[in-house]
Amino acid sequence: MNRIAFQAHEDGASARPKGTAAAGNSTTSGEGSAVAAFDSSPPDNVARKQAALDEALGAELEEIASAGLRRELRTIGGAQLPVVNMDGRELLLFCSNNYLGLAAHPAVVDAAARAARDFGASAVSSRLVCGHMRVHQALEEKIAAWKGTEAALLFSTGFQANLGVIGCVIGDGDAIVSDELNHASIIDGSRLSKASVRVYRHNDTGHLRSLLAGCRDAGARRILVVTESVFSMDGDIAPLREISKCCKEAGAWLMVDEAHATGVFGPGGAGLAAQLELCDAVDIHMGTLGKALGSFGAYVAGSRVLIDTLINRARSFIFTTGLPPSAAAAASAAIDIAVAEPERARGLLARAHALGLRLRKAGFEVPQLDSQILPIVVGDAGETVDLATRLLEHGIYVAAIRPPTVPPGTSRLRLSLMATHSEEQIRSAAEALECEGRAAQQG
Numbered sequence: 001m002n003r004i005a006f007q008a009h010e011d012g013a014s015a016r017p018k019g020t021a022a023a024g025n026s027t028t029s030g031e032g033s034a035v036a037a038f039d040s041s042p043p044d045n046v047a048r049k050q051a052a053l054d055e056a057l058g059a060e061l062e063e064i065a066s067a068g069l070r071r072e073l074r075t076i077g078g079a080q081l082p083v084v085n086m087d088g089r090e091l092l093l094f095c096s097n098n099y100l101g102l103a104a105h106p107a108v109v110d111a112a113a114r115a116a117r118d119f120g121a122s123a124v125s126s127r128l129v130c131g132h133m134r135v136h137q138a139l140e141e142k143i144a145a146w147k148g149t150e151a152a153l154l155f156s157t158g159f160q161a162n163l164g165v166i167g168c169v170i171g172d173g174d175a176i177v178s179d180e181l182n183h184a185s186i187i188d189g190s191r192l193s194k195a196s197v198r199v200y201r202h203n204d205t206g207h208l209r210s211l212l213a214g215c216r217d218a219g220a221r222r223i224l225v226v227t228e229s230v231f232s233m234d235g236d237i238a239p240l241r242e243i244s245k246c247c248k249e250a251g252a253w254l255m256v257d258e259a260h261a262t263g264v265f266g267p268g269g270a271g272l273a274a275q276l277e278l279c280d281a282v283d284i285h286m287g288t289l290g291k292a293l294g295s296f297g298a299y300v301a302g303s304r305v306l307i308d309t310l311i312n313r314a315r316s317f318i319f320t321t322g323l324p325p326s327a328a329a330a331a332s333a334a335i336d337i338a339v340a341e342p343e344r345a346r347g348l349l350a351r352a353h354a355l356g357l358r359l360r361k362a363g364f365e366v367p368q369l370d371s372q373i374l375p376i377v378v379g380d381a382g383e384t385v386d387l388a389t390r391l392l393e394h395g396i397y398v399a400a401i402r403p404p405t406v407p408p409g410t411s412r413l414r415l416s417l418m419a420t421h422s423e424e425q426i427r428s429a430a431e432a433l434e435c436e437g438r439a440a441q442q443g
């Protein structure tokens, strides 16, 4: 680890990094310079501590690697377009959440640039101090109107939204009933809330109903049911109508995370609850701006009282810097496009459905075809990584998804489409997978 060690100079005229020569050192800009250089050799005590840390963590990393679960960052050059450059190679990108292809849309990018010029690069402060800017206000009003709720509140990420919201409405002595495949942020938000958490089998409303009855029997004061609407790693759709019925019967509140439905489902991309005309049956609407809307951040929408409660109590809203103005403006422009061009989402879903059918015919296990996310379940983590690696050789980039993101034994390729993929690009992905499918069948 590098560190900068300044030596104090009585005259304050120059600061020389500790342990470096005053002149002729390649890391300084010369005698008398106030530029600090990195001294890459830590003192002995720091080096010893670092070595102990590295040894402990290194052993754990080895365990992760030997289970075939080590993850690494891959660097993409340029925007999240259907064709990206990775490690100097042009690849067709089939795992981005840029579902509507808006992240590099000129109107979205221009809105971000304009906001950066007008409001600066950052909100710099938390919203409650002085980081609440006109762009935030305007976007919150737009989202509330779009979702058909009284109010909305921006969070800096979806993870923070889920961390913050759950514990604001539910706590000690209460119960949360959560789908087993809910996102990590819902799981962590539930844990932080101190409520008792019961987990129902994925999309199983019979199980949900029986857990809800159990909550009442156990004397839970308040009950919150939480589900995603389109599941992030499976792409399947929650039976929201039935879930909302269960909530009504049990007097439970309903929170729906629309991270992967926002922009794609519902009128103007307002989400699955809107599509099913269930907006009023959902007490807490959550969605993200960093997927189909091509920006960054998240919202919670609901009653004015809910939003005022979050402003006053949600720690992940209160104690963090407000969303960058450019992100708010980009999301706002993206919503306008989603509303004005519903054919983007329609075409995306139709093409995903057709591709899923084709892959099923080729022998792949594609459990559902209802959304823009097509999981190709392989099972074994190592085999999934191998398949992803072979697809790279065909010029197709699809990330391998392994535990703990998905349950053990269900490793998969999570193929996701963008509205901006051409038919030809989709055909290339299908042909690459078909080729690998044939190779696997031949042994």
Ligand SMILES: Cc1ncc(COP(=O)(O)O)c(C=O)c1O
Pocket (backbone or CB within 6 Å): 157, 158, 159, 160, 162, 183, 185, 228, 232, 257, 259, 260, 288, 289, 290, 297, 298
């Ligand atoms: C269902 C779900 N909720 C919440 C989040 C977190 O959103 P963000 O990426 O904005 O933190 C994600 C992101 O992957 C998600 O898939």
